[in-house]
Amino acid sequence: MEIRRPGIGAYVTATYPSKNDFLNAVRCLSEVSDFLEVGIPTNNPKYDGPVIRKTHFASELKGLDAVNVTRYGKVPTILMGYVEDYVNNLELVIKTASEVGASSVLLPDLLFEHLDKLEEYVMAMRNHSLRPVFFISSNTPHRLVSVLVKYEPLFIYLGLYAATGIKLPLYIERNIKEVRKLVDNVTLIAGFAINTPEMVKLVIGAGADAVVVGTALVDKLTNQRACMEFMLSLRGGLP
Amino acid sequence: MNVPHYWYNINVDLLKPLPPPIDPYETDSRIALLMRILPSELLDQEFTPLRYVPIPEEIRELYERMGRPTPFKRAHGLERALGNGIRIYYKFEGALPAGSHKLNTAIPQVHYAMRDGAKEVVTETGAGQWGLAVSLAAALMGVKATVFMTKNSYLNKTHRVLFMKTYGADVYPSPSELTRYGREAIKSRPDHPGSLGLAITEAIEFTLGGEGRKYIPGSVLGFVVLHQTVIGQEVLQQMPEEPDLVIGCVGGGSNFSGFSFPMIGARLRNEGFEKTRFLAVESMAAPKLTSGKYMYDFPDTGGLLPMIKMLTLGHDYVPPPTHAAGLRYHGAAPSLSMLVREGIVEARAYGQEEVMEAARLFARTEGIIPAPESAHAIKAAIDEARRMPRDSVIFFNLSGHGLLDVDAYSNTR
Ligand SMILES: Cc1ncc(COP(=O)(O)O)c(C=O)c1O
Numbered sequence: 001m002e003i004r005r006p007g008i009g010a011y012v013t014a015t016y017p018s019k020n021d022f023l024n025a026v027r028c029l030s031e032v033s034d035f036l037e038v039g040i041p042t043n044n045p046k047y048d049g050p051v052i053r054k055t056h057f058a059s060e061l062k063g064l065d066a067v068n069v070t071r072y073g074k075v076p077t078i079l080m081g082y083v084e085d086y087v088n089n090l091e092l093v094i095k096t097a098s099e100v101g102a103s104s105v106l107l108p109d110l111l112f113e114h115l116d117k118l119e120e121y122v123m124a125m126r127n128h129s130l131r132p133v134f135f136i137s138s139n140t141p142h143r144l145v146s147v148l149v150k151y152e153p154l155f156i157y158l159g160l161y162a163a164t165g166i167k168l169p170l171y172i173e174r175n176i177k178e179v180r181k182l183v184d185n186v187t188l189i190a191g192f193a194i195n196t197p198e199m200v201k202l203v204i205g206a207g208a209d210a211v212v213v214g215t216a217l218v219d220k221l222t223n224q225r226a227c228m229e230f231m232l233s234l235r236g237g238l239p
Numbered sequence: 240m241n242v243p244h245y246w247y248n249i250n251v252d253l254l255k256p257l258p259p260p261i262d263p264y265e266t267d268s269r270i271a272l273l274m275r276i277l278p279s280e281l282l283d284q285e286f287t288p289l290r291y292v293p294i295p296e297e298i299r300e301l302y303e304r305m306g307r308p309t310p311f312k313r314a315h316g317l318e319r320a321l322g323n324g325i326r327i328y329y330k331f332e333g334a335l336p337a338g339s340h341k342l343n344t345a346i347p348q349v350h351y352a353m354r355d356g357a358k359e360v361v362t363e364t365g366a367g368q369w370g371l372a373v374s375l376a377a378a379l380m381g382v383k384a385t386v387f388m389t390k391n392s393y394l395n396k397t398h399r400v401l402f403m404k405t406y407g408a409d410v411y412p413s414p415s416e417l418t419r420y421g422r423e424a425i426k427s428r429p430d431h432p433g434s435l436g437l438a439i440t441e442a443i444e445f446t447l448g449g450e451g452r453k454y455i456p457g458s459v460l461g462f463v464v465l466h467q468t469v470i471g472q473e474v475l476q477q478m479p480e481e482p483d484l485v486i487g488c489v490g491g492g493s494n495f496s497g498f499s500f501p502m503i504g505a506r507l508r509n510e511g512f513e514k515t516r517f518l519a520v521e522s523m524a525a526p527k528l529t530s531g532k533y534m535y536d537f538p539d540t541g542g543l544l545p546m547i548k549m550l551t552l553g554h555d556y557v558p559p560p561t562h563a564a565g566l567r568y569h570g571a572a573p574s575l576s577m578l579v580r581e582g583i584v585e586a587r588a589y590g591q592e593e594v595m596e597a598a599r600l601f602a603r604t605e606g607i608i609p610a611p612e613s614a615h616a617i618k619a620a621i622d623e624a625r626r627m628p629r630d631s632v633i634f635f636n637l638s639g640h641g642l643l644d645v646d647a648y649s650n651t652r
Contacts, residue, residue, distance in 0.1 A: 046261045046535075047259055047261060049262070049268060049270070049271075050262070050267065050268050053264070109258075111255075111256050112255075112256050112257070112258040112259065113258055113548075115255050115256075136256070137256065137259055137286065138286045138287065138288045139248070139250040139251055139256070139257065139286050139287060139288055140251075140256040141250070141251055141252060141253050141254070141255070141256055142251050142252070142290070143252070144255070144256060159259070162259050162260050162261075162270050162286070162545070163259070163260075163261065163262060163268075163270050166268060166270050166271050168270070168273070168274060168282050168283075168286075169274065169279035169280075169282055169283060170282065170283045170286055171283055174288075175286070175287075175288050178288035178289065179288060
């Protein structure tokens with residue numbers, strides 16, 4: 001399933017704060033989002049900021065069990081997990097993704113710390129008829145980005161800041177424009193610390209095709225109305 | 240004006256992407272803390288997607304006023320002494336008025352701090368070269384500088400303390416009584432010689448303790464390396480031939496990287512330097528490149544900065560005193576660490592006696608008294624020259640002069 005452009009996705013950590021709350025959140029977010037990103041709870045969410053880290057530590061279930069509580073697919077759903085937790089078992093994560101109806105698996109530490117697993121990841125994804133996706137930062141080597149583009153990914157995800165939820169004084173518009181040039185026509189998703197319609201507008205205006213909201217949603221996950229209203233207000237930033 | 244228009248950002252040309260800085264789990268966010276202590280433009284430069292970052296005109300002008308481009312010289316005297324037909328060239332960063340390459344990043348950092356409205360810049364220093372450069376840059380631009388200097392150096396490099404004060408800076412020995420980390424270090428070890436990591440921690444704590452202060456770091460971080468590439472950008476314009484070997488010394492990695500990255504970058508993009516070797520030389524007192532581990536670690540002893548993935552001896556490693564105080568640091572810049580890991584840069588460690596002997600030979604043959612740190616590069620150049628074939632070409636970076644390193648020259652033969 002393609003990601004709608006322009007679009008907004010919602011990030012949630014699986015079974016946070018409880019299995020039931022998570023299932024409710026998935027249901028309600030599917031109404032107001034173009035895609036979902038579901039975090040596989042881990043003890044070591046190293047690239048995440050403090051707010052999302054807490055959701056990993058406080059999820060009811062851990063690891064793939066937490067993901068395995070429902071079938072996804074009302075909107076495209078991306079599983080998110082760290083290679084570090086599955087170094088010898090990437091296949092299992094990808095198989096699980098395919099079984100629960102996810103469209104892809106995003107591994108934020110794949111390129112940064114496990115580049116030797118790139119081929120293995122792409123192959124395993126193809127074996128399960130899933131398209132690969134890649135997480136990059138603003139200063140990812142240009143040549144590597146062109147290699148990624150050749151794999152025809154479902155999207156490339158640009159982390160706008162060093163960690164989720166922590167805004168830094170970076171020229172994110174310029175960074176998106178520069179990365180846009182490198183990724184060609186591939187769907188470019190941007191995320192980390194997006195929390196207002198103005199920011200959605202700026203990020204899309206700079207050349208991203210879609211945005212993901214995570215940290216700003218965390219405190220609303222148990223309140224369906226707040227959750228929907230917030231997502232709808234962010235949608236106001238879409239063209 | 241021949242001063243380069245761009246700094247060069249090697250991160251976008253590396254074979255692998257640099258892992259992002261991360262927060263420890265035990266404390267509140269160190270990444271968020273960066274915003275309170277660092278000038279904002281520097282944070283942007285740390286993550287810039289641009290291969291060439293424009294050098295603002297105000298900074299280019301100051302670079303020129305301070306003597307950039309620095310000389311790129313043929314070491315005829317040293318060549319003659321070695322007598323085996325090797326051509327040796329060196330870039331002389333000691334020609335800058337504060338005596339070392341450190342001014343290349345002190346100027347932009349103070350400039351960006353002031354753009355954020357800072358009234359005072361705070362930093363640490365090992366040998367005192369960085370402290371001196373910051374003191375000068377602050378004087379040029381009219382802000383106050385406060386410097387935490389590792390105690391061992393403070394006691395031995397009294398002339399640099401004097402000249403930092405001459406430029407108008409406040410200088411404190413670290414560990415000091417001014418910060419909690421300083422007091423704790425003194426309590427646990429009354430004769431603590433200090434370490435660069437500890438001095439960084441003190442400088443950050445001090446920055447957080449007052450209004451209008453910005454912290455500016457002297458090495459290791461990406462934007463420091465970026466600013467130092469002005470050295471190598473000049474070399475690309477000045478060199479009469481391609482080198483077989485490029486050498487620099489490494490404390491945190493900024494002068495080596497600044498000197499070599501424009502050349503390494505060209506090689507990574509297949510634009511020359513195919514046969515060039517790159518050699519980073521460290522002190523046996525802090526051998527992170529040859530004996531360190533590649534892992535996430537804190538750049539400072541107190542763990543106030545975010546963790547970065549680098550070759551490190553551990554952030555609580557206290558290097559033994561050495562004359563090359565500027566090389567007493569536990570880690571090396573992430574980009575340089577990665578290039579060493581990937582085998583693109585070779586690494587070697589030397590002890591201080593052999594290095595000072597090379598320093599003396601250089602002084603007698605070239606006339607320049609080298610800084611003990613820079614003498615590590617000289618020692619390697621001499622050793623390599625002795626085993627390379629005739630007509631080989633060596634470049635090395637003479638990161639600073641040693642006219643204020645009286646202790647180093649008087650305490651060795
Ligand atoms: C003259 C000189 N060279 C080299 C260094 C080492 O630092 P870096 O590796 O960042 O260049 C120092 C540090 O104080 C220095 O003063």
